[in-house]
Amino acid sequence: MAYTVKELFYTLQGEGGQAGRAAIFIRLAGCNLWSGREEDRDAAACRFCDTDFVGGERYGDAVALARAAADLWPGGGFPLAVVTGGEPGLQLDDALVRALHDHGFEVAVETNGTIALPAGLDWVCVSPKAGTELKVAAGEEIKLVWPQDGIDPDALLRLPFRHFFLQPRDGVAGSVQECVSYCLTHPGWRLSLQTHKLLGIP
Ligand SMILES: C[S@@+](CC[C@H](N)C(=O)[O-])C[C@H]1O[C@@H](n2cnc3c(N)ncnc32)[C@H](O)[C@@H]1O
Ligand SMILES: Nc1nc2[nH]cc(C(=O)O)c2c(=O)[nH]1
Ligand code: SF4
Numbered sequence: 001m002a003y004t005v006k007e008l009f010y011t012l013q014g015e016g017g018q019a020g021r022a023a024i025f026i027r028l029a030g031c032n033l034w035s036g037r038e039e040d041r042d043a044a045a046c047r048f049c050d051t052d053f054v055g056g057e058r059y060g061d062a063v064a065l066a067r068a069a070a071d072l073w074p075g076g077g078f079p080l081a082v083v084t085g086g087e088p089g090l091q092l093d094d095a096l097v098r099a100l101h102d103h104g105f106e107v108a109v110e111t112n113g114t115i116a117l118p119a120g121l122d123w124v125c126v127s128p129k130a131g132t133e134l135k136v137a138a139g140e141e142i143k144l145v146w147p148q149d150g151i152d153p154d155a156l157l158r159l160p161f162r163h164f165f166l167q168p169r170d171g172v173a174g175s176v177q178e179c180v181s182y183c184l185t186h187p188g189w190r191l192s193l194q195t196h197k198l199l200g201i202p
């Protein structure tokens with residue numbers, strides 16, 4: 001299968017339970033909850049997206065994409081590939097997971113959880129969006145962008161994940177303090193800051 005990749009870059013994972021860890025990011029194009037066009041944002045199922053995932057470069061197959069990712073890894077350490085988007089569930093398949101594993105990567109995914117994922121992923125981060133149905137209801141971490149109307153965090157806490165993060169909604173004044181207060185009064189939740197934005201790195 002071919003893949004459309006918005007961007008491929010090496011940085012530190014900025015968010016969640018693997019924050020601070022070096023990783024190759026594979027940002028796959030397209031999302032099922034927003035077209036990515038500003039004029040469609042107000043009518044979209046997900047309206048707070050901080051990312052440009054429209055267009056990009058085409059890779060003919062999984063082997064070519066995994067090789068391009070491996071070429072960016074500096075060598076040594078614990079190779080990690082984070083497949084994100086857009087919504088990676090639209091394109092991520094067994095072949096890409098296998099090809100990344102063949103290069104020694106642990107494979108992590110950042111998903112809105114509305115599309116079933118291939119098996120064999122090493123780290124699944126689900127970031128639920130209000131008004132959508134979760135098809136990926138188990139994994140390593142929930143990372144809930146907060147505040148977010150129409151979502152009950154208590155219901156999410158009952159799902160089989162290892163970590164439960166609240167991440168301040170960028171662009172909303174007071175969201176950091178709301179997350180801090182929520183974590184203090186609901187200690188099942190942990191704070192996830194978008195550290196790459198604080199650091200000014202990709
Ligand atoms: C751009 S999304 C791509 C992956 C997938 N579509 C998803 O929503 O999880 C990557 C992460 O950024 C989070 N995110 C998007 N917009 C944000 C915002 N304005 N503030 C904080 N986090 C945001 C998402 O919830 C998700 O955890
Ligand atoms: N450094 C860094 N960490 C991230 N973790 C999740 C990201 C994403 O956009 O999915 C992201 C990102 O865009 N940059
Ligand atoms: S689901 Fe993810 S990629 Fe899609 S619009 Fe929302 S935050 Fe952005």
Ligand SMILES: [Mg+2]
Binds near residue numbers: 050051
């Ligand atoms: Mg991001």
